[in-house]
Amino acid sequence: MTTSDFIDTIQHGDSLKVLPKLSEASVNLIVTSPPYADSRKKTYGGIHPDKYVEWFLPISDELQRVLTGDGSFVLNIKEKVVGGERHTYVLELILALKKRGWLWTEEYLWHKRNCAPGKWPNRFRDAWERCLHFTKDKKFKMNQDAVMVPMGDWAKTRLKRLSDNDSRRFNSQAGSGFGKNIANWVGREMAYPTNVLHLATECGNKNHSAAFPKELPSWFIKLFTDAGDVVLDPFAGSGTACVAAHELDRRFIGVELKDEYYRLALENIDEAMAEPAQRKLI
Amino acid sequence: MTTSDFIDTIQHGDSLKVLPKLSEASVNLIVTSPPYADSRKKTYGGIHPDKYVEWFLPISDELQRVLTGDGSFVLNIKEKVVGGERHTYVLELILALKKRGWLWTEEYLWHKRNCAPGKWPNRFRDAWERCLHFTKDKKFKMNQDAVMVPMGDWAKTRLKRLSDNDSRRFNSQAGSGFGKNIANWVGREMAYPTNVLHLATECGNKNHSAAFPKELPSWFIKLFTDAGDVVLDPFAGSGTACVAAHELDRRFIGVELKDEYYRLALENIDEAMAEPAQRKLI
DNA sequence: GTTCCGCATGAATCGATAG
């Protein structure tokens, strides 16, 4: 068994047992939102906050093994409130991962535009989550141009420029230069984003609530992989990251332990792969 | 000497030597932005990242002593990049403060709308900073209603004040999922905020550059103190937090070591206190 | 009196160069 046997599939099982079957340095990006810590033990799969780091470390070692040297590992996570305080397991996890050899390259933020309402006497609604970016090497693959955002109202700017100072330049290239000129302007009207992603929480287009909106994995997939690369989600949940990878012409491998999520992920992936080749323009 | 001798003054000196003169449990809120870690030693006061925690802890002990039981300590800080990685001194500081008895109640975020430019092969512009909220007790003073936002008015005013050009720039990033979508705020009367503060850095228009915009300390002062309460900034810098406290009818104590900043803080405070009682509506 | 455009500048970071 090698990684190629798992391409474009969701595996039903424990990541700790599935990941060893993958080949070394065969995955270009890992993007995942692991089960959050939960002090209630009644729910299957809930990990106690105090045990979170020791639970995650063996899995992280496998992730490090399967990741390519220029690959990235994006971990979407947020600490729970325990006893009125923020628990420190995420901080401890970062420190522990560094000790295991991961580089903590950056901490991106997901700023949730519409988050669940709620009011407590000692805190407000939690409107952000961490997207920790780990790499194996200081040099890694990063396609910054793939996530550029338009700076302004493109049409307005274009028309305005066309009417005044750029008209001379435009005329000089009349006949053959229009497209070229516009392309230049487009380039200038695009800006690189920051390390804060301001996205709405996608409460699930279907009957289920995804852990994160599809735009979140999409953004990191565009940023850290090329078409054809392999994207791994070791806690696939409803398969959002895998669907995102497929839609972006990347290959995916998902792993999910829980029956209910596994079946849901299969449904979502089947639906995504059944769609004809009319992909969204990105 | 007691705390009352320091009310509404900026002290010129080292917090480690000034704070012991304050009375126990005499300060209702500490809001500060300490000198950031800096590996370059040329600037007086730059603390090496590896020494940051041990430098800060003795000061934090004094802060804990002077804070009231229901008081809050808000620490605005952000880790530097060292050798291509995020340094971990802030994480270690949180863990160390907890060991000293502080409760890490919440992590608010300052999402900087305009942040310093830059383009690098391995990261984007850094657009956020931490505002760590520590308390001495699970029960603390919190006036949630004081920071409710009149959403409709705010959006209207904001949109009205923006020129077309600015409006285009402001809205430009909304469509792609980055930046603030103003349309979300229209039509709602009042709402509690989240734990993310979306503020612009006050840049350049004045003759000095404040570490944080006045709105940042103002927000926490309104939230965690009543009128007449004492606000302490042990690293006063240009005195922004002290000015904010004075404008909100709170009393303030500032401490600043560096000559240049101390004089600047004096100027700003004098100016603020000279103003007649026509306070800005907040 | 408005609106618009140009421009300086900021709690930045990297890579190269110099000592």
Next chain:
DNA sequence: ACTATCGATTCATGCGGAA
């Protein structure tokens, strides 16, 4: 080898002069 310094890169913002 290691540290310190400098230049290049880059965009939101507000101010001031121009139209």
